[in-house]
Amino acid sequence: MGLVIFSRLLVVAFLDIVYVPLWWYTRGFLRVWNFFISLCSYGNQNFAPFVWIKNLFVPMYGQYDIQGRLVSFFMRVMNSIIRLFLLGIWIVLSVIPLILWCVFPLIISYLFFRSFTLGSFYGR
Numbered sequence: 001m002g003l004v005i006f007s008r009l010l011v012v013a014f015l016d017i018v019y020v021p022l023w024w025y026t027r028g029f030l031r032v033w034n035f036f037i038s039l040c041s042y043g044n045q046n047f048a049p050f051v052w053i054k055n056l057f058v059p060m061y062g063q064y065d066i067q068g069r070l071v072s073f074f075m076r077v078m079n080s081i082i083r084l085f086l087l088g089i090w091i092v093l094s095v096i097p098l099i100l101w102c103v104f105p106l107i108i109s110y111l112f113f114r115s116f117t118l119g120s121f122y123g124r
Contacts, residue, residue, distance in 0.1 A: 024105055032101045036094055043090035049083035052076050 044050075053076075060072040 021105065025102075029101065032098055036098045039094040040091055043087055043094070047083045047087045047090065049080050049087055052080040052083060056080070 056073065056076050057069075058072070059069050060075065061068070063069070063072070
């Protein structure tokens with residue numbers, strides 16, 4: 001009975017070791033990708049540069065004279081530029097976890113196999 005349980009545990013452990021990289025780059029990556037998309041959507045909702053661009057020629061505070069239109073136009077242009085810049089920074093910072101998710105197993109594998117070739121740190 002104990003031998004059957006032990007052999008079953010070995011098979012399950014082996015299958016888990018084989019399945020982890022497959023999961024990491026398929027289902028796990030889809031989860032991280034959906035998180036990335038939600039982060040980008042969240043940034044777009046918070047910064048909303050396209051709302052400012054859409055209303056570029058609409059005067060602010062209902063001031064339809066030339067001064068009100070000029071101030072509104074330049075204020076919205078500057079606000080749109082700053083918000084687009086901040087959204088770009090947000091997206092770049094959101095890409096970093098996505099890249100780390102893809103590279104992390106490769107780095108760990110490299111360090112694991114390198115530890116066998118270089119030997120112990122304490123032996124030197």
